[in-house]
Amino acid sequence: MEYPLVSTAWLEANLFDANVIVLDASMDTVIGKEPIVYDKFVAIPRAHKFDLENVFCDLSSPQTHAMPTVEQFNQGIAHLGIDADSTVVIYDNQGIYSSPRAWWMFKLMGFDRVFVLDGGLPQWLTEERMTTDVYHQDERLPQGDFQAEYQEGLVCNMTYILSRFDANDVQVFDARGAARFNGEVAEPRANVRSGHIPGSINLPFAQVLDGYKLKEVEVLQQLFEQQDNDQTFERIFSCGSGITACILILASVASGHVNAVLYDGSWAEWGSHQQMPISPALSSQQT
Numbered sequence: 001m002e003y004p005l006v007s008t009a010w011l012e013a014n015l016f017d018a019n020v021i022v023l024d025a026s027m028d029t030v031i032g033k034e035p036i037v038y039d040k041f042v043a044i045p046r047a048h049k050f051d052l053e054n055v056f057c058d059l060s061s062p063q064t065h066a067m068p069t070v071e072q073f074n075q076g077i078a079h080l081g082i083d084a085d086s087t088v089v090i091y092d093n094q095g096i097y098s099s100p101r102a103w104w105m106f107k108l109m110g111f112d113r114v115f116v117l118d119g120g121l122p123q124w125l126t127e128e129r130m131t132t133d134v135y136h137q138d139e140r141l142p143q144g145d146f147q148a149e150y151q152e153g154l155v156c157n158m159t160y161i162l163s164r165f166d167a168n169d170v171q172v173f174d175a176r177g178a179a180r181f182n183g184e185v186a187e188p189r190a191n192v193r194s195g196h197i198p199g200s201i202n203l204p205f206a207q208v209l210d211g212y213k214l215k216e217v218e219v220l221q222q223l224f225e226q227q228d229n230d231q232t233f234e235r236i237f238s239c240g241s242g243i244t245a246c247i248l249i250l251a252s253v254a255s256g257h258v259n260a261v262l263y264d265g266s267w268a269e270w271g272s273h274q275q276m277p278i279s280p281a282l283s284s285q286q287t
Contacts (some may be wrong), residue, residue, distance in 0.1 A: 004103065004253050005118040005214060011089055012129050015046060021086050023050040025102035025137070026093040026121070031188055032177060032244055035180035036094055036122060044117075044124060045092065046136045048101050049078050053242075064189065064241035064268040065101075068154055070148045073109050082111075082144035091117035091124070095212030103208065104262060108155055109148035116250060119212040126212070155262045156236060157274070158269055161197065169232065174198035175239035175248045176267065183280050188240070192271040195278040199224065205244045208251035211271045220255035231257060238263040238270075 014020050024047045029127055050056060055076045058066040070075065084086060088106060092099040099116045101245070106114040117124070141185035153202070164170045174196050181202040185196035200264045208215055208223065215223070242264045249260045263270075270276050 004116055004250055006089055006115045007118055008124050008127055008129060011044070011117055011124075014087075015044075015130075017087075018087055019065060019083075020046075020049040021080060021082055021088045021101060023080070023088060023090045024092065024121075025050040025052055025090050026097045027052055027098045027243070029053065030094060030097065031240060032175075033094070033097070038093065042121070042125070043130050043133070043135055044121065045130055047091070047132075047133045049135050051076075052098055052101060054107060055101070063265045067105060067108065067242075067264050070109065070150050072146045073105070077146070078143050080144065081142060084111075084144075084145045084146045086113065086144065086146070088114040089117055090114065093121040095120045095122045096209060096214060096250070098243055100161075100250040101243050104154070104246045104249055105196055108151055108208065110151050111146060111148070115121065118214055123212045153261065155264050157263070158265055158273070161236060161263060161270075164234075164236070166197070170234040170236060171227070171234045172197055173203050173204040173227070173245075174200045174240060174265075174267070175203060175237065175244040176204055177204050177206075177242060180240075180267075182200040182277075187267070189268055189272075192268055193271055193274075193278055194265070195271070195280055197270060198277050198279045199236065203248060205228065205239070205247040208248060214251060214254060219253060220251050224252060224257065225254055232259070234259045234261060236261045236263055238266045240266055241268040242266045261274060 022044055024043055056068050060066050090099045090102045103114055103116045174181050181196045187194055237245040237248045245262055245266060253258050
C-alpha cells in the first residue's frame with residue numbers, strides 16, 4: 001500500500017479539483033481521549049458528512065460500530081459522487097481519531113485511492129486555512145460509478161483470532177489505554193469484562209501520534225520493531241469497538257508493513273463473551 005496520508009498543504013492545493021472528494025468522518029462519541037469540543041460547527045470546504053455511527057455501520061449487528069455490508073456501503077456513498085478514479089480524502093475533528101476507520105472501510109470495500117488528512121481539522125484550523133460552516137451539498141452531483149467489492153482478509157472475527165492463538169507468525173495489538181488493557185479500570189460499556197486478549201500487546205493509539213498528526217515513518221518503524229520486528233508477521237489490531245484500532249493500522253501501513261487485519265468486534269465483543277479467555281485472570285469476574 002502507498003503512504004496513507006496527505007498533508008493539509010496538499011489538500012488545500014487540490015481542494016477544488018473535481019476529482020477530489022473530501023469526507024468528514026467525525027464521531028459524536030469520543031472514547032479513549034479528552035475530546036476536542038467546538039463552540040460552533042466548522043468544516044473544510046467541499047466536505048461531505050461520512051456518518052460512521054448511523055449510516056456506515058451495520059446497525060443490525062450485535063457488535064458495536066460493526067462494519068457495514070457491501071450493500072449498506074454502496075447505498076451510503078450513492079450521493080457522494082465517488083467514481084472508481086476519484087481521490088478520497090478523509091478527516092475528523094479530533095486530529096486523527098475516527099478518520100482511519102473510514103479509510104480502512106474504503107480499503108475493505110476495494111477502493112484504493114483513499115487517504116487520511118494528517119492532523120485533521122485541528123491541524124487545518126491551526127494553520128488558519130479556509131473553512132465553512134456547512135457541509136457541501138450539490139443536488140446536481142451524479143451518483144458515482146464506484147461499486148464496492150469486499151476484500152477478504154482485511155477484517156477478522158473472534159473465531160479467526162481463536163484459530164490463530166497458537167500461530168507463531170501473528171501478533172495482536174490493542175490500541176486501548178494501559179489501565180483498560182491491564183484490567184485496572186472498568187470498561188465504558190456495560191457488561192464487558194476488564195482485561196485483554198491473552199498474548200496481545202498494548203500499544204495505546206496516542207503513542208503513534210505527535211500532536212494532531214501521525215508520527216514520522218522512522219519513529220513508527222522503531223515503535224513497531226520494539227514489539228514485532230518480523231515484517232512477514234500478520235498484525236491483528238483491536239481496541240474497544242474497532243475505531244481506534246484503525247489508528248494503529250494507519251500507523252502500521254505508514255511504517256511500511258502491509259499485512260494488517262482489523263478485529264472489528266474488538267474488546268466490546270471479546271469481553272462480553274464469558275467463555276473467551278482474558279488476561280489478567282483476576283479481572284475475569286469484573287463486569
